[in-house]
Amino acid sequence: MKYFVKEDSIVRKIWGKSDTVLLIFAGAAAEFALNKAVDWLYFTGKLPADPLGRLFSTVTYAREIIFADEAKAFQSIDAIYHIHKAVENSRDSTIPDWAYRDVLFMLIFYSISSFEVLERRLTLAEKEEIYSVFKRLGERMKLKDLAADYKSWLPQRAAHLENDLVESRYTKDLFVQYKKHLGSIRYLFLIEGQKLVIPERVRDLLHFNHAHMLRFFVPVYKTSRVISVDRIIKNIILPSAYAKEIKELDVANSQ
Template sequence: MAYFVAPDSIVRRIWGTADTVLFIFAGAAAEFALNKAVDWLYFTGRLPADPLGRLFSTVDYARRIVFADRVGAEKAIDTIAAIHGAVEKKRGYAIPDWAYRDVLFLLVAYSIKAFEVLERPLTGPEHEEIVAVFCRVGQRMGVPGLPGSYAEWRAAREQHLAQDLALSPHSTDLYRQYRKHLGRPRYQLLRAVQGLVVPASVRIQLHLPDGSWINPAVKFYRLTKRWPASQWAKNAMLPSEYQARIHALDAAPVELAPPRDAAAVAAPRGCPFHKAVPSA
């Protein structure tokens, strides 16, 4: 059977673990709040209204691409592209190419950072594999100007961080929604995790903590995460009604049901980026 992502790929290991996935989306939620294309989140308003629901919708799509066979993965990517196109048509103009690249770049960045914080340093070939997988997603969607190597991605990533991020009223409102839906203790935990994984420029703009106070807990978790008692760490990040879905992220979903928002292609229910980027 042909796969979009090889069964032994490091990308499957990264996206097959609940704690790593949650760290990826914590970091990406911070960075995308600063993206100059964040106004697309507010065109339909679904993500600000339901950030946790959008998180799991995003996870459904990402894991379908990573774990399904090639045909299933390509169908999921085509659905993402169709949803984007439908919202662009409704709004009357296109999402810029650089915004699509930014989304792919931050998924590469936080896949790497989350795994290295929670597991171990990645090797050179593993870096190349992560870049290659997400660039294949972009190529399938028709995104131009994608890097051909990890070194090229790093250079483009630095340019993105310098040019495409800015604090805006949308940034402030998104964080207001994160706090509303998470509650104060989980919101503070989110900010601590974000401070641990985001680049310094993102941390400074969002006034995030540097992550130092949570570092000892993360190190302890790395040593004990195989113990049943360590599951509290995953449960602590999101409200109790999401715990079953969090634990389900640890299962390798080779055969996945269609994502819940697949029917949104004809009449999109959320902003285009909620399928490819996190909400909190």
């Protein structure tokens, strides 16, 4: 069987642990709130109604594609493509290509930054492999102007951060919704988790300070994984509404 991502790929290692996937989710939640095209998801009403569920489903889709055989992965990517086209038809307008690229770029960037926070520094070759996997996903989505390789992508990513992000009323509303759905304590953990992985441009636009409450917690958490206490910690700090999905990430990883 031919898989979309090789079985020994660093991408599978990154997306095969729930804590890394959840940190990817946290970073994407911060940056997505600043995206100039976020109004598209407000158009359907799904994002403000369930911002965590909407973002979690995006991350879950990506993960399912990464672990699927190539045929199923292509089917999933094609389905996502057609869902977005249906939204465009409903609004009688077109989602700009750069907006699709921005979501892809978030998956690339936070895959790297989250793994490096929780595990180790990645080699250039590993970063190239991560970029290559998501580039294939983007090409299947018919995205244009994707850089040839990771090193060529870096200035493209920098340009995105500069040109496609802005603090807007949607930004403020999304963070209000995050807090509403998480509660004050878990919301604090979300913010502190975001601080660990977001780039400086995102930090500045969100007016986050440089204090890192979780920076000192990460080594303790790594130790907890060794002695299998991490699941208890996750149950405490993560919303119970997503307990089943989070548990399934770990189950899938143990198969």
